[in-house]
Amino acid sequence: MKRVFLIVMDSLGIGEEPDAALFGDRDCNTLKRISGSDKFRFSSMRDMGVGNIDGQSYLPAAKKPLAAVARLRERSMGKDTTIGHWEIAGVVSQSPLPTYPDGFPPEVIAEFEEATGRKVLCNKPYSGTEVIKDYGEEHMKTGALIVYTSADSVFQIAAHEDVVPLEQLYGYCRTARKILKGKHAVGRVIARPFIGEPGSFTRTANRHDFSLLPPKETLLDALEKDGKTVYAVGKINDIFAGRGVTKHVMTHGNTEGMAVALGALDEEFEGLCFVNLVDFDMLYGHRQDVDGYAAAFAEFDNWLPSFTSKMKADDMLIITADHGCDPGDSHTDHSREYVPCIVYGKNVKPVNLGTRSGFCDIAATVAEYLGSGFKGDGQSFLSDIIKPTAEEKALCEAAYEAMHSSYSPYSGFTVGAAVLTKSGKIYKGCNIENAAYSPSVCAERTAVFKAVSEGEREFAMLAVCGGKGGKLKGLCPPCGVCRQVIREFCPDGFPVLLMKSKTTFVKKTISELLPYSFSPDNLSEDK
Numbered sequence: 409m410k411r412v413f414l415i416v417m418d419s420l421g422i423g424e425e426p427d428a429a430l431f432g433d434r435d436c437n438t439l440k441r442i443s444g445s446d447k448f449r450f451s452s453m454r455d456m457g458v459g460n461i462d463g464q465s466y467l468p469a470a471k472k473p474l475a476a477v478a479r480l481r482e483r484s485m486g487k488d489t490t491i492g493h494w495e496i497a498g499v500v501s502q503s504p505l506p507t508y509p510d511g512f513p514p515e516v517i518a519e520f521e522e523a524t525g526r527k528v529l530c531n532k533p534y535s536g537t538e539v540i541k542d543y544g545e546e547h548m549k550t551g552a553l554i555v556y557t558s559a560d561s562v563f564q565i566a567a568h569e570d571v572v573p574l575e576q577l578y579g580y581c582r583t584a585r586k587i588l589k590g591k592h593a594v595g596r597v598i599a600r601p602f603i604g605e606p607g608s609f610t611r612t613a614n615r616h617d618f619s620l621l622p623p624k625e626t627l628l629d630a631l632e633k634d635g636k637t638v639y640a641v642g643k644i645n646d647i648f649a650g651r652g653v654t655k656h657v658m659t660h661g662n663t664e665g666m667a668v669a670l671g672a673l674d675e676e677f678e679g680l681c682f683v684n685l686v687d688f689d690m691l692y693g694h695r696q697d698v699d700g701y702a703a704a705f706a707e708f709d710n711w712l713p714s715f716t717s718k719m720k721a722d723d724m725l726i727i728t729a730d731h732g733c734d735p736g737d738s739h740t741d742h743s744r745e746y747v748p749c750i751v752y753g754k755n756v757k758p759v760n761l762g763t764r765s766g767f768c769d770i771a772a773t774v775a776e777y778l779g780s781g782f783k784g785d786g787q788s789f790l791s792d793i794i795k796p797t798a799e800e801k802a803l804c805e806a807a808y809e810a811m812h813s814s815y816s817p818y819s820g821f822t823v824g825a826a827v828l829t830k831s832g833k834i835y836k837g838c839n840i841e842n843a844a845y846s847p848s849v850c851a852e853r854t855a856v857f858k859a860v861s862e863g864e865r866e867f868a869m870l871a872v873c874g875g876k877g878g879k880l881k882g883l884c885p886p887c888g889v890c891r892q893v894i895r896e897f898c899p900d901g902f903p904v905l906l907m908k909s910k911t912t913f914v915k916k917t918i919s920e921l922l923p924y925s926f927s928p929d930n931l932s933e934d935k
């Protein structure tokens with residue numbers, strides 16, 4: 409039962425992206441910044457290979473890293489939580505979510521006032537605690553709503569619980585959500601209720617977020633459709649407006665998030681457990697608290713072995729981030745940074761994938777690992793990191809061996825194939841050319857025909873490799889005729905291993921290689 413645990417260390421960037429200046433960021437590297445603190449601890453994350461990631465040479469590298477690692481560049485034009493997580497889930501956003509450093513435009517406010525029948529106070533970026541201090545009394549006297557924003561894409565409505573009952577406040581938020589569309593599609597509308605008397609107002613725990621829906625299908629939607637579990641921990645459920653989530657737990661901070669993730673390891677499910685650890689960003693990044701951030705990182709570093717030691721054979725752990733928030737740079741806002749991607753599991757090879765373009769590669773990889781057809785905007789790197797099973801290994805070795813029997817005096821292009829039967833037997837084949845050219849036959853057909861002529865009808869997998877003069881350079885995908893022959897004997901989901909080397913391959917299904925195929929089904933009586 410395959411499970412992926414995807415943990416977002418919120419804002420743990422690892423260095424400015426090439427276009428950081430466009431976002432007002434320069435010389436930012438969240439991880440590097442906190443690595444200078446006395447509170448920093450780099451032990452299990454070092455063992456994973458975080459110091460081996462591109463651009464992290466200020467950290468000690470692991471001689472034998474335990475995880476596959478990569479540095480990921482953000483393809484979306486943004487540096488906020490929502491867009492970062494959407495990209496991790498496979499959706500690239502062309503423009504950032506709108507922010508309002510000068511408050512919301514008059515037409516938005518007018519529409520909101522008309523729809524709610526209440527006036528608006530403030531309408532500026534403001535601190536949440538200050539805004540109720542400064543406008544709370546007037547709000548209580550007049551019933552006008554306190555609307556404010558921040559550096560993030562948020563429309564926040566503060567109201568006293570005795571003046572505006574909670575349900576009514578939530579209703580106003582839904583109204584705002586309907587108004588804030590198109591170019592004003594803010595990431596979140598947030599209800600910020602408070603209680604108390606002037607001079608001693610306090611916010612209550614009844615805060616509620618009304619998030620923008622992701623603009624297209626995400627990994628979460630696809631997994632839910634496939635009947636898999638999508639377990640959201642922390643603010644993940646809000647970020648996706650609940651879409652594609654089958655189960656969720658809200659958490660209060662990193663410590664609880666890590667405890668819930670650990671607990672999820674004991675649960676029986678197939679699918680994704682998607683965790684956000686928000687303290688890095690909320691408590692330390694924005695507040696420019698380098699030591700606090702470093703201590704939170706140390707807590708995670710210390711916790712990690714307790715998690716990895718409990719992982720089962722088919723579990724995959726991916727640790728990443730959604731943007732940066734360098735606590736030592738010139739502003740309190742997020743920073744446009746690369747993020748780390750650390751993939752650990754018993755069947756994951758510890759390779760360094762270098763720098764890749766797109767957080768969305770994570771979604772493509774998770775989807776492929778969990779057997780979903782979802783691609784999103786990214787490219788899967790699964791075939792680069794996954795250790796082959798014993799069967800896959802044996803089959804690839806057989807195909808490689810068969811290639812050396814190739815009879816190809818005319819093209820010089822040697823091809824080997826091997827097909828595994830359901831009963832566990834392997835049949836090998838090579839390409840066999842002919843002076844008259846047209847009677848030549850491909851390696852895949854040789855292997856399949858050999859097996860069929862021995863009475864075999866049920867197959868489990870096929871591997872193929874080829875190249876000039878017995879050397880593999882890139883893939884050797886089956887030709888159209890061979891695809892048709894494979895399809896004759898093999899169902900839609902039948903795996904074909906397109907070998908990159910003797911031991912590595914890209915795994916495709918026959919229906920991916922031959923969509924809308926003509927098969928024995930088409931000739932059956934009831935068609």
Ligand code: THU
Nearest residue numbers: 819821823839850851886887890
């Ligand atoms: N070949 C195969 O064996 N399998 C394929 O699917 C593609 C092509 C062989 C046929 C020929 O001998 C040589 O590669 C060059 O086309």
